[in-house]
Amino acid sequence: MSDILKLLDKAPIWKTLTQTPKQIAELEARVAALEAKPREAEHLHTCGQCGQPASVTAVRDHPTFGVFGKKIRTITCQAGHAIEYDWKPE
Ligand SMILES: [Zn+2]
Incomplete structure (x- = not known):
């Protein structure tokens, strides 16, 4: 757990993400939308x-x-x- 966090801390993209909560919220919304899509289609098939x-x-x-x-x-x-x-x- 902590090793992963240390690794992520070294990644520039992660620092950018942690510094911009708004972007994280947007990304979370996008991920949620992507995750919802297969489920939506699955119940139809x-x-x-x-x-x-x-x-x-x-x-x-x-x-x-x-x-x-x-x-x-x-x-x-x-x-x-x-x-x-x-x-x-x-
Ligand atoms: Zn049936």
Whole structure:
């Protein structure tokens, strides 16, 4: 732990990062966005019930929030499970 910190302390980029908390916050937000993307896609391609390959088979307006552009996507797998997910298209 401390060895790693010592190493990082010698790296110019690390010093820059520690001196600019705003940049760190921006980087954290970017990492969070990147980490969220695969998870977002995964639930559209894998059944949440049995883990088999699945795909989007239907999209409809959200009954309550459809007026705000919110949708509901139905994900159906090979075993016939149909799971609905709220979806807000960007
Ligand atoms: Zn399934």
